[in-house]
Amino acid sequence: MGSKSDNKEFDYNLIKVLDAVISAGNATKAAKKLSVTPAAISLALSRLQGFYEQELFVRGKDGLIPTAKALEIHQAFRHAMELVKGTLAAESVAAKNPKITIMGSEIVENYYLSQLYEDDIFERFSLRHFSSRNLDKNEINHLLGVGDCDLVISPEAIIDPSVDNQLIDSFKNFVCICSTDNILSELSQLSLHNFYSARHAIYQSGIFSPVMINDNDLHEKDDEYKGYRIKGYRSDSISGIVSIIESTSLIALLPLKLAHFYKNQRRYAIKMVQPPPELVFKPLNVYASWNKKSSKKKEIKELVDMFHTLSSFRR
Numbered sequence: 001m002g003s004k005s006d007n008k009e010f011d012y013n014l015i016k017v018l019d020a021v022i023s024a025g026n027a028t029k030a031a032k033k034l035s036v037t038p039a040a041i042s043l044a045l046s047r048l049q050g051f052y053e054q055e056l057f058v059r060g061k062d063g064l065i066p067t068a069k070a071l072e073i074h075q076a077f078r079h080a081m082e083l084v085k086g087t088l089a090a091e092s093v094a095a096k097n098p099k100i101t102i103m104g105s106e107i108v109e110n111y112y113l114s115q116l117y118e119d120d121i122f123e124r125f126s127l128r129h130f131s132s133r134n135l136d137k138n139e140i141n142h143l144l145g146v147g148d149c150d151l152v153i154s155p156e157a158i159i160d161p162s163v164d165n166q167l168i169d170s171f172k173n174f175v176c177i178c179s180t181d182n183i184l185s186e187l188s189q190l191s192l193h194n195f196y197s198a199r200h201a202i203y204q205s206g207i208f209s210p211v212m213i214n215d216n217d218l219h220e221k222d223d224e225y226k227g228y229r230i231k232g233y234r235s236d237s238i239s240g241i242v243s244i245i246e247s248t249s250l251i252a253l254l255p256l257k258l259a260h261f262y263k264n265q266r267r268y269a270i271k272m273v274q275p276p277p278e279l280v281f282k283p284l285n286v287y288a289s290w291n292k293k294s295s296k297k298k299e300i301k302e303l304v305d306m307f308h309t310l311s312s313f314r315r
Contacts, residue, residue, distance in 0.1 A: 016034070017041060022071070026064055027041040056069060102127060102128065116310075151300050168286050168288050184273060188273065196227040197230075213284070217280075232250050
């Protein structure tokens, strides 16, 4: 047998009336709860009854008594409402703890984000970091544009009219690191011979990206001598580089602030030695980039400003 509602469009507002009547116990109290007249409640119940063949209410001395069918509908409605409330609660938590997806190299996670562990940033934001390894500029810009990424931390600013950039750090001073057992650790400064005869560990964030410190930038253009480092090890992990240095005879060039971080905070057994005075280093800048139209622009800017403030304390 077909339902009485086969050719009718169900009005889901009637379920609110059902819930109010069952919860309040009678039409009068339900009317007050919904801020309508008792007559409106009676009309709504009549319309609701039109969708079901089984009786929904019977009259008792204390008011309307819901039948088993009405209670079944009510229970299903309450379950559905709990599910809806759950989604609203999730949205509320998401609004209070916005998700910010950050893309960058391993340095971003190990060096910048690790400095925030004692801050309440992880209570106010849900931060996610993904490696930009082997992604080109166009791919990264596309991810920003479609919202798959909220913030990019990179040595290069993204030149695009839809993207905002902010300089958050600049590595201007550099140092050589070696193991505390390395014979070079006894020196305060390396000579060119020391520097170019040693084998180097080289940091490279991806196979398609340049090394962090390029050999072409180590000498003035008119310098008569231009040496090239003997590359004994390459890695896209800065922690891996420092670990290798700690246990081998390799040396590496690092920004002074990074070297201090791994030696003093991460407690690696490394020694910092000044590079040869003939070498001239170009500053390595670090930029934050984000979509100008991002709905999370305020939160992103707060996080970027925090990175910039933290970096200003590391000299």
